[in-house]
Amino acid sequence: MTMSRFACLLAACLGLGATAPASARSLDDILRAGELRVGVNPTLPPRALFNEKNEIDGFEPELAKAVAAKLGVKLTLVQVGSPDRIPFVVADKVDLVMGAMSRTSERAKVIDFTAPIHSENYGIVTTDAKPFTKLADLNSESVTLIQVRGTTAIPFIQKNLPKAKLVLLDNYNDRDRALAQGRGDASFDGIDAVAYRLKIFPAIKWKVIPAPEYGVTYSSFGVAKGNYALRDWLNIALYELHTAGTVEAIWEKWFLKPMDTKVPVTPYF
Known part of the structure; x- marks a missing residue:
């Protein structure tokens, strides 16, 4: 829309x-x-x-x-x-x-x-179990991205990563939980707060990949x-x-x- x-x-x-x-x-x-x-x-x-x-x-x-x-x-x-x-x-x-x-x-x-x-700096939030190293790796029909409704990254994903499946949730707590539970492969979004947010899942080996090509937003x-x-x-x-x-x-x-x-x-x- x-x-x-x-x-x-x-x-x-x-x-x-x-x-x-x-x-x-x-x-x-x-x-x-x-x-x-x-x-x-x-x-x-x-x-x-x-x-x-x-x-x-x-x-x-x-x-x-x-x-x-x-x-x-x-x-x-x-x-x-x-x-x-x-x-x-x-x-x-x-x-x-x-x-x-x-x-x-x-x-x-x-x-x-x-x-x-x-x-706001952007990147990929995923786990060590996933092979992703760059944004282009997400553009696949085998990839499910967990995103939050109404956020800036969604139009970018729809335009630049159209093959990926999108699951839209209402907030970041749900997003983080879904990734921890393996209900998706990754999320592309702001990464400034990732270290603070994901420490509540100590058993998960998280991987955060900066995506400077996306640029910086304010x-x-x-x-x-x-x-x-x-x-x-x-x-x-x-x-x-x-x-x-x-x-x-x-x-x-x-x-x-x-x-x-x-x-x-x-x-x-």
Whole structure:
């Protein structure tokens, strides 16, 4: 489904009408309410997770807390999944969304993006039992790829690895479990958090193969289309948080290592 068709169907399903999306809260509305609603996906540790107190924690909640503090409002975290990140923004259920929100030109037809928060590096996640060494090895009818619905890698796979069978699951916890149980051969997706995520399967000999040919993508805050005052403020806040070293410090705390690809911070948005 193209993103333009997705936008129309999304609007219809939400009862909004294709040309009349929900009115997003402006920066002034957020300040008056004294609350910033941020969507995060707790199935993406360490980006977000449920801690021992059953509270949402992780890189994204901690960064969202820093942003809310700059704005001088309280933070309300809203749980989202990969497939409903964009619908929550369009329906004004959140003011901004994270959840490893990669910027793409298709998504930018539906929502707006801020300057980058962090980079995303891609590769193959598989086990030592599999012979794969490069992306081209996945383009076979004998290969089953386990992927998460609504994620950036799927259009790439459909275009460049069309022979592979696709099994789509709702979240990364299910993806990881399916790979550990041998219900698929591999997954092509972001690999920044793989070491953290897969340590809960100590009996599995995992193999992670970087795919630099895919390129590097960047994750940003996603905001409602045309909500420029909020987007512009967030850009300034992110610039300050990057130059102060705050974003990198929070990243290293949760990912246990520096970003593989540094964000090229610039004062021009």
